Amino acid sequence: MKKTIVVLLIFIGCTFAASAQSMAxxxxxxxxxxxTGMRQLMVQMMDQLFAQFKAQMPDVGDTAWAEMRKEIxxxxxxxxxxxVYQKNFSEEEMREMIGFYKTPLGQKMIQRLPSVMREAGEMGNVWGQxxxxxxxxxxxxxxLIKE
Known part of the structure; x- marks a missing residue:
């Protein structure tokens, strides 16, 4: 019985060590x-969100919005x-992605992806409508329905 427990503990330890090594x-x-400029993208998204809030609530002064923006x-x-990334990608996969984004094509993808996503979103909206x-x-x- 002791041997079984020891073998089981060793197996669990090896499994944990292997998964820890592969985790990003x-x-x-x-x-x-x-x-990839993820932080800058998040800042842009926050600025757009605040612009929408300001448009929807014009009575709130610019000073209040500026103060709230500083808190974010x-x-x-x-x-x-x-x-989230650690759960979905191994360290090896992260290294491969980093390598790709350092290439000229990877850099082009970083530069063009926002435009591609915007255009694709517009097309998706038209298609949906x-x-x-x-x-x-x-x-x-x-x-089945009335006008």
């Missing part, structure tokens, strides 16, 4: 974030994202 290091996640620390979100119109038309034709 926090430093690698932060390096990838820096390389984007680096907190970056720290929260480290475990057209699809919804076709569905509504068909439902009306079948008498």
């Amino acid at each position: 290091k926090a430093e690698s996640v932060k390096e990838l974030a820096a390389l 620390v984007v680096d907190e979100l970056l720290e929260m994202m480290v475990p 057209n699809t919804a119109k076709r569905m509504l038309k068909r439902l009306k034709e079948k008498g």
Whole structure:
């Protein structure tokens, strides 16, 4: 019985050690974030969010918005994202991504991806609206909904 327990503990220890070795290091996640401009993107998103708030609540003064914006620390979100990357990527995969983003093609992808995503989102919106119109038309034709 003691041998079985010892073997089991060794197996569990080896399994834990192997998974710890393959887990992405926090430093690698932060390096990838820096390389891809993730922080700057988060700052831009926060600025856009605040612009929307200001437009929706014009009675709140600029001073109040500026004070609230100072309280938002984007680096907190970056720290929260480290475990997400660690859960989904091994250290080897992180190193490969970092290597890719250091290449000319990787740099081009970083530069162009926001534009590609924006255009793809616009196309997705148009497609969704057209699809919804076709569905509504068909439902009306079948008498399943009224105008």
